[in-house]
Amino acid sequence: xxxxELALDLVADFPAIPPGWxxxxxxxxxxxxQAVIDAITRGYDTTYATVHRGVYARSADMTLAYEAARRxxxxxxxxxxxxxxxxxxxxxxxxNLVAQSWAGTQLKAGDRILLSTLEHHSNIVxxxxxxxxxxxxxxxAPLTAxxxxxxxxxxxxxxxxxxxxxLAHISNVLGSVLDAQRAATLAHRVGAKLLLDGCQAxxxxxxxxxxxxxxxxxxxxxxxxxPTGIGCLWARAELLDAMPPWxxxxxxxxxxxxxxxxxxxxxxxxEAGTPxxxxxLGLAAAIDYVEDIGLDRIHAHETALVRQTRDALGQLNSxxxxxxxxxxxxxSFAVEGVHPHDVGTILDxxxxxxxxxxxxxxxxxxxxGVDATARASFGVYNGPQDIVALVAGIERVRRVFG
Numbered sequence: 001x002x003x004x005e006l007a008l009d010l011v012a013d014f015p016a017i018p019p020g021w022x023x024x025x026x027x028x029x030x031x032x033x034q035a036v037i038d039a040i041t042r043g044y045d046t047t048y049a050t051v052h053r054g055v056y057a058r059s060a061d062m063t064l065a066y067e068a069a070r071r072x073x074x075x076x077x078x079x080x081x082x083x084x085x086x087x088x089x090x091x092x093x094x095x096n097l098v099a100q101s102w103a104g105t106q107l108k109a110g111d112r113i114l115l116s117t118l119e120h121h122s123n124i125v126x127x128x129x130x131x132x133x134x135x136x137x138x139x140x141a142p143l144t145a146x147x148x149x150x151x152x153x154x155x156x157x158x159x160x161x162x163x164x165x166x167l168a169h170i171s172n173v174l175g176s177v178l179d180a181q182r183a184a185t186l187a188h189r190v191g192a193k194l195l196l197d198g199c200q201a202x203x204x205x206x207x208x209x210x211x212x213x214x215x216x217x218x219x220x221x222x223x224x225x226x227p228t229g230i231g232c233l234w235a236r237a238e239l240l241d242a243m244p245p246w247x248x249x250x251x252x253x254x255x256x257x258x259x260x261x262x263x264x265x266x267x268x269x270x271e272a273g274t275p276x277x278x279x280x281l282g283l284a285a286a287i288d289y290v291e292d293i294g295l296d297r298i299h300a301h302e303t304a305l306v307r308q309t310r311d312a313l314g315q316l317n318s319x320x321x322x323x324x325x326x327x328x329x330x331x332s333f334a335v336e337g338v339h340p341h342d343v344g345t346i347l348d349x350x351x352x353x354x355x356x357x358x359x360x361x362x363x364x365x366x367x368x369g370v371d372a373t374a375r376a377s378f379g380v381y382n383g384p385q386d387i388v389a390l391v392a393g394i395e396r397v398r399r400v401f402g
Contacts, residue, residue, distance in 0.1 A: 010293070011381040022352040022386040027172050027200060027330050027377030030225045032286075039285035040227060043278035051277055052251055052268075066277055069284035070267070073232050076287045077198075077217060078208035081237060086267040087275055090231035091199045092122040094218035095166075097233055097270060098195060099126035101246040102216075107163060109135030114158060114165045114192070116141040116149040117367045118174060121360040123166055123197045136163075143367065146324040147174040155186050162192040169207075169217075170200035173359045173375065175306065175327025177205075184213030193239070199223050203379070204302055204329045206295045209234050221279065225379075226286030230279030233270075240266035247272040290380075298380055302329035305378045305387065312391045318398055322373060332359075332373040335394060338401045340374040346400060347374075350393040352386075 013033040017023055023031060049058040051066045067082070074082040088094045103113075113127050117140055131138055139162075141154040149167060158165070165187040170177050180196055187194040195216035201207055202219045209217045216239070220231040235243075245252055245263050249272035254262040263269045290298060309331045313319045318336040335343050344356035355375040358365045365371060376390055 011383070013289075014381050017381055020351055022382070022389040024352060024354045024376040024378065024382065024386060024390060026203070026379035026382075027223070027375065028355050029222045029228070030203060030379050031381060032227070033225055033289050035289050036226055036282050036285045040278055040282045043281045048278070050274060062277060066275070066280050069280040072284040072287055074234075076207075076291070077202070077232075077234055078210050079234050080210065083265075083267055084234055084237050084240065086233040086235070086240070086270045087280055088231050088233055088270075089229050089276070090220040090222070091197060091218040092220075092231075094231055094233035095122055095195070095197070096126045097246055098216050098218075098235070099130045101243040101270070102193075102235075102239065103127070103130045103164060104133070104246075105244060107131065107134035107136045110161060111136040112139055112159065112162045113137070114139045114141060114154060114162050114187075116154070116167050117143050118147070118149065118171045118176070118361065118364045119166070119168055120172055120197065120199075121362070123168065123195075124363070127164075127166060140363075141167075146176075147171070147322060147327075148176040148324060149178055149183075151179060151182055151186065154183070158186055158190045158192065160190050162187075162190055164195065165192050166195040166197070168197045168200070170198075170205070170328050170330075171323070171364075172200050172330070173332050173361050173364055173373065174323030175200075175330030175332075175377075176324050177201075177326075177328050180212045180214060184215075188213070200328070200330070203290065204295070204299050206299075215239060221283040221286065224283070224286050225289055227276075227279045227282040230276045230283050232283075237266070240270075243270075245269050245272070249273045251275075293380060299328070301380065302378045302382075305329075305382055305384075306331055308384060309376060309387050309390065312387060313394070316391075316394065316398070319394065322368060329379075330375060330377045332375045334370060334373050335397055335401075338397055340372045342401070343374045343394070343397050346397045347390070347393040350389065350396060352389050352393045354390070 014031045049062045051063040071082040073085045144150045184194045193215040196214045198219040203224045217234040222228040252272040320334045322332040340356035
């Protein structure tokens with residue numbers, strides 16, 4: 001199946017994409033297929049009830065569906081058990097949970113954390129907050145010339161004082177794919193844990209957390225064609241067992257008294273309050289959707305679109321491309337003499353939606369020597385016609401700005 005056939009087969013599944021509109025901002029958030037919308041509608045319309053609380057049949061049925069969604073996620077990422085999956089609001093909350101509950105109790109003065117230059121702010125700021133409190137320090141691995149995390153440099157930087165390595169599995173700006181298995185080997189060699197930000201990976205690559213060798217893996221549902229407000233933390237069972245709760249409230253307790261409270265085992269210990277019940281159902285439907293297509297096929301489709309886009313933009317003298325040639329589903333670029341916001345505005349007038357800005361990666365922008373970039377990112381609904389529209393729009397940008 002070629003890229004055009006895939007797009008023609010699937011774009012009809014996405015009611016929010018009208019004919020003639022090229023949506024190229026999937027790295028920010030993916031459009032939702034009808035199957036996910038239907039699952040969310042059913043959840044609120046005909047089956048809604050709370051979970052883990054009611055003894056009536058509707059509540060029991062919804063609890064079963066909610067926990068089935070957890071098992072669906074566990075299978076999706078290769079977890080050893082559904083109890084290793086914690087539902088959260090998104091990857092940002094998942095990273096903050098690990099920072100507060102694991103790092104907040106493990107780090108001490110003099111310890112170190114290793115990040116990389118291309119990290120999203122949500123994989124920088126939580127570590128800064130916890131490191132400042134603990135008296136720990138943060139080191140930053142540089143990038144290779146083509147925009148990958150330089151694991152050779154990381155290996156030279158790592159010491160037994162490093163307790164954590166936190167890296168993006170796929171860069172949200174450059175689309176560069178981390179050699180996660182090697183990163184895990186390097187981290188474990190010095191006794192550190194590895195956290196992977198999988199937001200850009202799970203929509204476009206098969207992920208098996210056990211095969212990758214990481215210790216924590218986080219992702220958001222809305223980039224995986226699922227709802228907003230739902231995401232997941234996977235962590236090794238022994239790590240979750242040793243972590244204290246980071247929020248208190250209903251559902252995360254064993255027994256409460258004014259003298260002493262004891263806590264539920266994971267994952268309930270980390271899911272205080274009424275959860276995003278229908279969000280979990282929508283996430284499970286989204287996983288069904290991408291697995292029915294096949295993540296290998298999605299990756300091949302997006303790789304072909306990236307190659308076509310880079311080839312086409314590379315023919316334009318005034319366009320600078322960022323990231324590696326084999327970036328995964330993402331092409332960042334700049335038009336000489338034109339601010340990316342102006343590029344985005346003119347493309348919008350041409351019915352092409354891209355992202356323009358620092359992409360929540362200001363340290364990376366500084367390393368690239370720019371304030372911002374334009375970014376086209378692909379999904380299963382895109383095809384060659386979207387590349388044609390993008391290139392035509394950029395040519396208009398060049399005419400407008402001379």
